[in-house]
Structure formats: structure tokens, C-alpha cells
Amino acid sequence: MASSWRELLQIALLHLCVLLPGYTSSRQVRCLQNERFYRDPDRPAHTVWTGQECSKYFLCLEGEVFEFRCSDGLLFDVNRQICDFKINVDNCDITAEPKIPEPLLEKANCSKRTQLGCADGTCLPPHYFCDGSIDCADGSDEGHCDSTKERYAATLCDVATCALPNCFCSNDGTAIPGGLQPTEVPQIITLTFNDAINSDNWELYNRIFSPNRRNPNGCPIKATFFISHQFNNYYYTQKLWNEGHEISVHSITHRGPEDWWSYNATLEDWFDEMVGEANILNKFAYIPLQEVRGMRVPFLKVGSSRQFLMMKEFGLVYDSSMLAPFSNTPLWPYTLDHKMPHDCIGTMRLRSKQCPLRAYPGVWEIVLNRLFVNNRTCTFVDSCPTNISVENLYKTFVQNFKRHYFTNRAPYGLHFHSSWFKKQEHLIAFEKFLDEMLKQPNVWFLTNWQTIEWVQKPTPINHIHDFKPWQCKENFDTFEEICEIPNECKLNNSILQQERYLHTCNDCPNSYPWIRNEFGKE
């Protein structure tokens, strides 16, 4: 119980809600003991839709009621259990999230002995329970899942059976692959960029990745781009890929609401969005499908088993959407053969968070370690506090680097949206950090996939200059080489009901590619 309290309070704080001073217990509000946030059940009917009332919410723990309030301008969404903007909250009149009944499981005495019962007695095959999609009409198959109850849950890390190159785990996620000593490990820095590549950021990327910035083996530094389709320039994308950067998928639509990805997207939606984008990259940027290896979920809203089933089926090698709680010793990437080595950080709904409970052997997670900036932790550099000087920002990059370098040398990830660099000071501080790091003999800027390749074959620094996967990119097949002048296709999209430009070395399609029409044929 104690841990779930902490969790609930932590969630409240995570969602930018304000806990009223001193955790005031409120005498007026009744206790609804359901481990969930709720509204005052006795609030006057005429105030229900007011911002004053709808921004307040409560939690009752062992008979004591705690009162919370959303930040200014936000309302509390009782279904999603978060504060959000007014236009997204349509349940001010609902007092509490409906309680999901407990499934009967074996107690249902199903006529097929292998089956289990929903709360209403409906019998279903056991793998329908806690698989991330609702199958019982009453939702009871997904309402009470956690890794201790889930019968197909991934098991704890077992280093005796989990062996490289295809399986890697450790109890707390911090162990160095191959049992190397920290001093033998090359320090990897992974720069990742989300969303579309286009004229908005093309100059920036060319500036950061100028050919004279080189790794210790003389090859140009590399990064990973998670591409979302809308406004993406596939000519630029192909160019970056030709230069040896990694191109991964971040969906076609990047649609909202954010929680859709965690709770509503079906297995088919995951295929449409991610495999669809891989197909678009293949067709319009000539990137071989087998080289599209990674994905990141929009808004980092991890999609439980459906997301990972899609990855396994399609053959995506890694995900990089899961957050690790802040720790002084950062985490290494791991495979999902076993239970993940850290708490799942995400919205809780239906009493479960959306990290995978089951095992997905061989699928890698490049876990997102948090940065520590101005006494706060953050994941994307652009979500960190920004009111700091160039000098302090530079120091922050260095301090976080040191936390990796002087502990277990887990890869140091810096994750960006290009708009962050619009502020000149940001770019100056970052480039200062970059050039300082490039003077170090043992620091490498690599792609996510190059990182996994090292984890699969942990190579100590005295042999690293011969490590094949980190060598410069060699020649391409001629069809993969970039054209001199791309087609600029002005295309209509019937779903967006707007025109969009598509830049590609391929021929112009008939319409702007979209889900279920990824080649733009229709």
C-alpha cells in the first residue's frame, strides 16, 4: 500500500498539478476510498462546470482526504486522472472514475477448463487477460493488472540464461555489458531528434553535423532521427541517411490526444502508423526496410503489448520511449526478455500503466535516462528549465555527462526537438559542449543502432578503433544514392483536406501519403 501512495502522489506532481499547502486534509469532502483521484461528491450542481470546481480533486487514503488543484487554466480530467486544458476535459460532471470490477478468473468455473472468467462470468482464453486491450465487456480483464498478478508476466532478469548478443539484462539495469570495468568502456553520446526534417531545421542539422566534427576513429559524428511524416522532407532524410545517420520511425500522423497512443491505439493502428512510416521512408527516401530499426512513440506514450507485438511482428529492433526514474547511476539499454529493471513511468489508468508486462524476447529498449537541470529532472532537453545562462547550460551538459562517465558509462542520451535551438544561446552552449567532448579521446557520438551493436559485442577501448560497426559508412547501392534535384510534389490529402509538399528523388505520387495510403496511390 505504501508504495502505491507514493506512486499516486508522484503522479499528481508529475502532471503539473499543485498540491495545496501542507497536504491539507479537508474536513468537508467525503472519503471515496478507491485509490483514484475524484471530485467532491457533494459539490453544488450549479458549480460543476466552473473552473474553480473542476480544477479541484481529491484522494482518500486510509480515511484521510487529500485535496489537490490543477495549475492555473487547467481542469482535472477524472477519466484520464490528469490535469489538462479546458477543451480536452469533458467530464466535470463525473465525480469518480467508474470502478472496474475484479475478474472472476478461475472462480468463474468456465466449461472450457483452460479459460478464465470476466467479472460478469464471460469466459475467455487466459492470454486475453492483461494483454493491454479490453476483451471483457466490463473491462475487468485489464482492470487489475500488475506484474505480480499477470500470469504471463515477464520473469525477473536471469543472467544465467540471458546471454549476449540477443539478450541483455541486469537486476537494476545499471550493469555494464560483458562485465567490463568502467575504465574499459568507450563513452557513447547519443543525440536524437524528433519529428519532421525540413527547411525549418535543415541548416541547423548541417551546422551541427559539419564534416569536421569527428569521432576518435576519424569518422564523422552521427545521430538518430525519429521521423514523423507530416511536413517531412524525404530528400533531406535520404541525404542524412546517406551520410550515415540513423533514420527511425515516430508515426505518420503524430495524432492527439496524447493518451490515444497508450490506451486506444489498436494493433492495427500501430501497424498503420509505424510500419506505414517505414514504408514511406522506404519508398520516398530509398531507405531499405531492414535499416529502419527503431521507433519512438509520439509524446512517449508507450502502448503496452500492442506496440511491442507490432514491433516483434514487423521486426523493429528497438524502442526508445520508456523513461527511467532519475538515478545517480544511469541505466544501460536492455532487452525485453525479462521484466524491465525500473518502475514504469506513465499515466495510470484502468489501474495499469502502459509499459509491457509480458516478455518480448530480443526486442531492445534504449531507455531514456533523465537529465538533472537546476534541481529538476527532465527527459527532452527542450523540457528542461530554460532560464539559465549559456555558461550554466554548458555546465549542465557537462555535469550530466560526468554522471555517466564517472559511474558505469551508460550511453548518455541527449534528446531534442529542433525548435529548442532557435534560441541562439542554446545552440552556442550545445556546440561548446559538443566541441569540448570531441577533444576527449574516449567519447563517441553514435546512432542508437551503433550503440546496440556495441552492447551486443562489448568491445573494450583498446580494441575499439577496429570495431566494425563504428567505422565510416561505406558505399551504397546506386539506387540508394541521392539525386541531384528532387521532385517537389504539391499534393492533396483528402483526410487533412489540405495540400502538402513532398520532396523526394522518387516520382510524385497521386496524393499526399497518409495512413492506409502510404504510397499516395489513391
Ligand SMILES: [Zn+2]
Ligand atoms: Zn514528436
